[in-house]
Amino acid sequence: MEHGTDKMGTSPGQLHRLCRRRTPDVTFSFDGVAMHAQEGDSLLCAITTLASHLRVHEFDGRPRAGFCGMGVCQDCWVWIEGGHRVRACTTQVREGLRVTTRGPLLPGMGAETSA
Amino acid sequence: MSHMDGPGIVIVGAGPAGIGAADVLVRAGLRPVLIDEGRRPGGQGYRKSDPTLGLSLGYARAANYKRIHAVFTALETQIDYRPETLVWSVDGRAAYLAERGAVVDAGLSYDRLILATGATDKIAPVPGWTLTGVYTLGGAQVILKDQGCSIGRKVVFYGSSPLLYLAAAQYIEAGAGKVTILDTTPFARKAAASLKIARAPSVLCNGVALLAGLKARGVTIVSGVSGLRIDGEDGRVAGVSFQAGRRPMRLDCDAVAIGHGLRAETQLAELAGAELAYDATFDQWLPRTDADGRAADGLYLAGDGARIGGAAAAELAGRVAAMACLADLGRSIDKAELIRLRTRRDAYHASQEGLAQAFAWPRHAFADLPDETVLCRCENVTAGAVRAVARSLEGVSDINRVKALTRCGMGRCQARMCGLAAVEVAAAARQEAAEALTYYRPQPPVKPIFIPEPALSEV
Ligand SMILES: Cc1cc2nc3c(=O)[nH]c(=O)nc-3n(C[C@H](O)[C@H](O)[C@H](O)COP(=O)(O)OP(=O)(O)OC[C@H]3O[C@@H](n4cnc5c(N)ncnc54)[C@H](O)[C@@H]3O)c2cc1C
Ligand code: FES
Numbered sequence: 001m002e003h004g005t006d007k008m009g010t011s012p013g014q015l016h017r018l019c020r021r022r023t024p025d026v027t028f029s030f031d032g033v034a035m036h037a038q039e040g041d042s043l044l045c046a047i048t049t050l051a052s053h054l055r056v057h058e059f060d061g062r063p064r065a066g067f068c069g070m071g072v073c074q075d076c077w078v079w080i081e082g083g084h085r086v087r088a089c090t091t092q093v094r095e096g097l098r099v100t101t102r103g104p105l106l107p108g109m110g111a112e113t114s115a
Numbered sequence: 116m117s118h119m120d121g122p123g124i125v126i127v128g129a130g131p132a133g134i135g136a137a138d139v140l141v142r143a144g145l146r147p148v149l150i151d152e153g154r155r156p157g158g159q160g161y162r163k164s165d166p167t168l169g170l171s172l173g174y175a176r177a178a179n180y181k182r183i184h185a186v187f188t189a190l191e192t193q194i195d196y197r198p199e200t201l202v203w204s205v206d207g208r209a210a211y212l213a214e215r216g217a218v219v220d221a222g223l224s225y226d227r228l229i230l231a232t233g234a235t236d237k238i239a240p241v242p243g244w245t246l247t248g249v250y251t252l253g254g255a256q257v258i259l260k261d262q263g264c265s266i267g268r269k270v271v272f273y274g275s276s277p278l279l280y281l282a283a284a285q286y287i288e289a290g291a292g293k294v295t296i297l298d299t300t301p302f303a304r305k306a307a308a309s310l311k312i313a314r315a316p317s318v319l320c321n322g323v324a325l326l327a328g329l330k331a332r333g334v335t336i337v338s339g340v341s342g343l344r345i346d347g348e349d350g351r352v353a354g355v356s357f358q359a360g361r362r363p364m365r366l367d368c369d370a371v372a373i374g375h376g377l378r379a380e381t382q383l384a385e386l387a388g389a390e391l392a393y394d395a396t397f398d399q400w401l402p403r404t405d406a407d408g409r410a411a412d413g414l415y416l417a418g419d420g421a422r423i424g425g426a427a428a429a430e431l432a433g434r435v436a437a438m439a440c441l442a443d444l445g446r447s448i449d450k451a452e453l454i455r456l457r458t459r460r461d462a463y464h465a466s467q468e469g470l471a472q473a474f475a476w477p478r479h480a481f482a483d484l485p486d487e488t489v490l491c492r493c494e495n496v497t498a499g500a501v502r503a504v505a506r507s508l509e510g511v512s513d514i515n516r517v518k519a520l521t522r523c524g525m526g527r528c529q530a531r532m533c534g535l536a537a538v539e540v541a542a543a544a545r546q547e548a549a550e551a552l553t554y555y556r557p558q559p560p561v562k563p564i565f566i567p568e569p570a571l572s573e574v
Pocket of ligand 1: 127128129130131132133150151152153157158159160161174200201202203231232233234235236252253254256278281377380383417418419420424425426429430561
């Protein structure tokens with residue numbers, strides 16, 4: 001998997017920014033790779049403007065990058081530091097946030113537990 | 116709870132319907148609670164684009180949009196407005212909330228409940244719809260309005276819905292790259308439905324202007340598209356193949372937005388006691404209500420969540436439902452005004468029936484969906500698996516049995532994405548009509564609740 005780190009445009013990202021926010025830049029990390037976004041960006045936007053996907057599906061291992069963008073399909077789950085699962089499309093990026101595609105492995109469980 | 120004095124009225128949904136209802140109640144001297152999961156008021160179509168983006172899109176200059184937001188602004192201090200609050204269940208006389216993801220222990224009790232929960236995209240899955248770069252039509256709009264992004268540089272808008280054209284126009288307006296519209300309904304059906312659509316003249320006029328605008332910008336529009344499949348490379352969208360009439364075609368693209376109109380958000384209504392019935396106009400199960408939105412004792416429904424009607428109808432329906440609620444509380448209401456609101460609402464509803472003809476649900480296409488196509492994107496269940504089980508069930512025409520045996524619709528989204536399609540696929544396999552099946556039953560929490568830190572450490 002490849003996560004681009006450039007700010008605008010020339011990345012392997014799926015989403016493309018059509019305008020810049022009038023907000024400060026923030027730095028966060030996705031699977032250990034430092035990335036730049038803007039305050040107010042959802043994690044879906046922050047990550048998939050630079051990367052092609054958010055996670056891999058538990059069953060078929062194929063990439064997923066969100067689908068509905070509005071908290072309905074639950075296709076965009078990622079993990080943030082502290083072992084929390086969040087919806088990328090309804091969670092805002094924060095300075096220094098560490099985001100991962102996979103959660104912590106709990107004893108006797110898979111990487112993700114269902115709701 | 117903070118109803119101050121007077122009866123406790125909770126409204127769920129701060130779209131046009133919920134705002135209209137709140138306005139009527141405030142004018143009657145009440146202070147309703149208005150709850151919405153979203154960060155800003157306006158609901159789905161009338162969502163404000165994020166102010167930090169400085170985007171200026173035409174929809175936000177429309178008179179009706181401005182008016183609804185003005186009504187809300189005037190109300191804001193006179194209601195108990197709770198944004199970023201999910202109602203994850205309702206039972207009897209209480210609503211159960213999660214505020215910014217954190218579950219509130221005590222239920223919020225109410226005397227009357229007005230549900231204005233709206234609708235989201237109605238999806239007909241196609242081969243390849245789980246590739247990255249495929250989004251719902253509504254998702255493509257939200258990503259634009261809230262994030263200032265396009266879903267790709269060469270975007271195909273596929274399905275059949277007025278929103279297909281609206282979303283495409285918004286993409287062009289915002290300066291997104293190449294846009295193509297692939298509509299599954301033949302053009303002749305649109306012409307045939309235009310008289311009905313004209314029951315609300317503004318709806319027809321807006322539609323004609325929209326189409327003319329798209330044509331003037333050189334947007335390719337193909338009608339009567341069938342058999343679409345999304346082709347991928349490394350898990351990402353690379354193009355689409357389809358038939359235009361009988362002509363096979365292929366287009367390169369890096370993103371696809373798909374939608375076949377709207378699917379009412381009915382889970383809370385059903386949990387609160389509403390009965391659902393199949394609606395042949397909108398090809399989905401909708402709650403039964405009386406002419407004013409009464410669905411059960413103390414339960415009122417309004418807007419797209421009760422009947423797909425668009426923003427103008429939603430606001431009027433919200434006002435009507437709130438008046439019904441006031442009348443049931445023994446307050447005097449202006450009967451002439453009620454009749455006037457109903458009449459206007461019904462004209463929009465009649466027009467919407469025309470739109471449902473002009474932008475048809477591709478019912479006939481489900482039988483041809485290849486067996487290996489994923490239907491349930493949460494649980495990765497294929498059309499073939501659903502067919503096999505549906506055929507084997509004797510006597511029972513209940514999609515919940517198919518769900519129990521295949522896991523189709525059992526995942527995190529609670530069948531919001533695949534449910535209507537799963538019913539069509541199962542019904543076709545059984546050679547039954549979709550309406551013969553019992554629809555998916557909702558289960559609380561109606562959406563996943565993310566357990567916050569303190570609760571986690573207790574487990
Ligand atoms: C994605 C999308 C885009 C659209 N775009 C346009 C457009 O550009 N122009 C146009 O004219 N029309 C558009 N429409 C159609 C139009 O917006 C709707 O017809 C109109 O918004 C219906 O109003 P409503 O009040 O019934 O519901 P909505 O506006 O959908 O509002 C319902 C509200 O209820 C909230 N809600 C639902 N369930 C819960 C819950 N359990 N807890 C808390 N809150 C909840 C939702 O967050 C939402 O804000 C769009 C519709 C959709 C779905
Ligand atoms: S993209 Fe659908 S819930 Fe986030």
